[in-house]
Amino acid sequence: MRNKWKQIGQKIAAHVLAFTCIASGLSVGSAIPATAQEKTAFSDTSGHWASREIAAAVTSGLVRGFPDGTFRPDQSITQEEFLAIVERIIPSYPGRNKAQLEQTSYMARVKGRWSEGTYLHLLSAGIMASGNPGDSLDRLEGARIMLAALGQQSEGEKYRATKSQFFPDLPVENTQAVMIAYPAYKLGMMTGYPDGTFRPKEKVSRAQAVVLASRLKDKIAELFPGDVSEDERRKMANTVANFVKDALETQKIRRFDELVGYVQERNLPVSEKFLQEHFSFLKYELYDPARMPQFNELIYYARIGRDKYRMTVQYYGGEGMGSMDRTFYLSSADSRTFRLIGKDE
Numbered sequence: 001m002r003n004k005w006k007q008i009g010q011k012i013a014a015h016v017l018a019f020t021c022i023a024s025g026l027s028v029g030s031a032i033p034a035t036a037q038e039k040t041a042f043s044d045t046s047g048h049w050a051s052r053e054i055a056a057a058v059t060s061g062l063v064r065g066f067p068d069g070t071f072r073p074d075q076s077i078t079q080e081e082f083l084a085i086v087e088r089i090i091p092s093y094p095g096r097n098k099a100q101l102e103q104t105s106y107m108a109r110v111k112g113r114w115s116e117g118t119y120l121h122l123l124s125a126g127i128m129a130s131g132n133p134g135d136s137l138d139r140l141e142g143a144r145i146m147l148a149a150l151g152q153q154s155e156g157e158k159y160r161a162t163k164s165q166f167f168p169d170l171p172v173e174n175t176q177a178v179m180i181a182y183p184a185y186k187l188g189m190m191t192g193y194p195d196g197t198f199r200p201k202e203k204v205s206r207a208q209a210v211v212l213a214s215r216l217k218d219k220i221a222e223l224f225p226g227d228v229s230e231d232e233r234r235k236m237a238n239t240v241a242n243f244v245k246d247a248l249e250t251q252k253i254r255r256f257d258e259l260v261g262y263v264q265e266r267n268l269p270v271s272e273k274f275l276q277e278h279f280s281f282l283k284y285e286l287y288d289p290a291r292m293p294q295f296n297e298l299i300y301y302a303r304i305g306r307d308k309y310r311m312t313v314q315y316y317g318g319e320g321m322g323s324m325d326r327t328f329y330l331s332s333a334d335s336r337t338f339r340l341i342g343k344d345e
Contacts, residue, residue, distance in 0.1 A: 042065060042069050042070055042071045043069055043070060044070045044071055044072065044073060045071045045073055048073050048207060049207070050073060050207035050208070050210060050211055053207075053210050053211050053214055054071060054073065054207060054210050056214070057210045057213065057214070061088075062085060062088055062089070062210075062213060063085065063210060071206065071207075072206055073205060073206050073207035074205045074206070074207065075205060075206050076136040076137070076203040076204065076205060076206075077136070077137050077204055077205065077206045077208075077209040078133065078134050078135060078136060078137060079129040079131055079132070079133055079134075079135050079136075079137050079141065080110070080113070080114075080115035080118070080119070080129070080133035080134065081137075081209070082129075082137045082142060082145065082204070082209055083115065083118055083119065083122060083127070083129055083145065084115060084118050085209060085210075085213050086122070086127060086145060086146070086149050086213070086216065087118050087121060087122055089149070089213060089216055089217050089220070090125075090127075090149050090220070090298060091220075091298065091299075091300070093124070093125065093296065093297055093298050093299065094296045095121055095124035095125075095296060095297065096124040096294060096296060096297065096316070098120060101120055101123050101124065101316075102120065104123070104319060105319065106119075106123060106128060106319070107119060107120060107123065109132055109133065110133050113133055115133055119133070123316055124296070124297050124298075124315070124316055125148070125297045125298035125314045125315060125316065126148060126297070126314055126315050126316040126317065126322065126323030126324055126325070127145060127148045127149055127298070127314065127323065128145075128148070128316075128322070128323055129141070129145065130144070136203045136204075137203065137204045137209070138200065138201050138202060138203055138204065139190065139198070139199055139200055139201070139202050139204060140177055140180055140181060140200035140201065142190070142204050142209070142212055143180050143181055143184035143189065143190045144180045144184075146184060146189050146190075146212065146215075146216050147180065147183060147184055147187075147189070148314060148323050148325070149216060149220075149298075149314070150187070150189075150216070150219060150220065150223065150300075150314075151298065151300055151312040151313070151314035151325040151327070152183060152187065152223075152325065153180075153183075153323060153325055154324075154325050154326075154327075155183035155186075155187070156178075156179030156180060156182065156183050157179070158182075158183070159178050159179050159182040159183065160175060160179060162178065162182070166181070166182060166185060166192075166198070167181070167192055167196060167197055167198035168196055168197060169197045169198055169199065169200070170198045170200060177200055181198055181200060185198075187219060188215065188219065189212070189215050189216065189219060190212070220300070223300070223302065224300040224301060224302045224312070225302060225303075227302070227303045228301040228302065228303050228309065229335070231335075232301070232309070232332075232335050233299075233301050235335075235336065235337075235338060236301060236309060236311050236328075236330055236338055237295050237299060237311065239269075239330065239338040239340065240295065240311065240328050240330070240340065241294075241295040243268070243270060243340060244292050247259060247262060248287060248289075248292070253282075254282065254286070254287050255282055255283075256275070256279060256280060256282040256283045259275060259279055259282060260272060260275060263275065269337070269338070269339035269340065270339070270340040271339070271340065271341045271342055271345060273341065273342025273343075273344070273345055274328075274329070274340040274341050274342050276342065277342055277343060278326070278328070288320075288321075290317045290318035290320065290321050291317065291321070292326070293313040293315040293324075293326060294315070295313065297313055297314060297315040297316070298313070298314040298315070299311060299312070299313050299314075300312040300314075307331050307332055307333050308329065308330070308331050308341075309329070309330045309331070309332065309338070310327060310328070310329055310330075311327065311328045311329075311330065312325060312326070312327045312328075313325065313326050313327075313328070327343075328340065329341050329342060329343050329345070331345070
């Protein structure tokens, strides 16, 4: 995978390679402002294997440094520090009602910490840490957070019952770990070691976190290239959101056959395959509003054909469902009116 950050780093003079330091979320007041850092040569990155990536991250404003002039590249990064880096990389979004999210048990663990705002903002998108904010980040947790940041955690379902063992230290019986590590590996977000192991519990260093952030940024650009205009994005989101709101909230439809009939009677621009992909649960279960996004969360857009578009929403499904992602497919011949279609239509 083409690493844009490495290209940036290659253009930076050798003395700049020392300019860097970790990430965002050091305790309040401990990080050096970026403007000052650009004029400071840090003592512990020259000759380090990740010096170019670190330099690029500092130049882009992604990370900052310590007052003593060090980067501490081999020191473990914490979960809250890594989340702060991720927040800087992903696209902006308005988010859900903060007052409601603040009352969740998840937010209780960060109340009063410097990272509280980051946790609250990312919670709308279901990008959540599983441990305490000051815990060291391990490789499996880093993979899980990055999958959520990409809206790709549902890719793990492909490996739920797999018999293929990718790594000798990750048995297929460990379903939850496999559903995180395998898609992260397949997407190129996390690689194995030369001895073939994954080492899921190994701590992630600050230098490694910068490299992971670089991969995340590149993967977002690869999966969701900027070829969808702002007007198209707005119309795509409104088309899906308005249909969901009308059918489930205004009409209060609670049966799948009733939903199909509603679409057919009104000749709505919605295919039955779309309904099958997103509403088949109505055949077996009661409707839970948490199943569907509110469309003010993290949304990625891509044009995947001449008249075909993809919209991925990464969102919080409540304390019962946690982090979720849902991908919608749409078609449009004029980029103004959209039809809701199935994945393979």
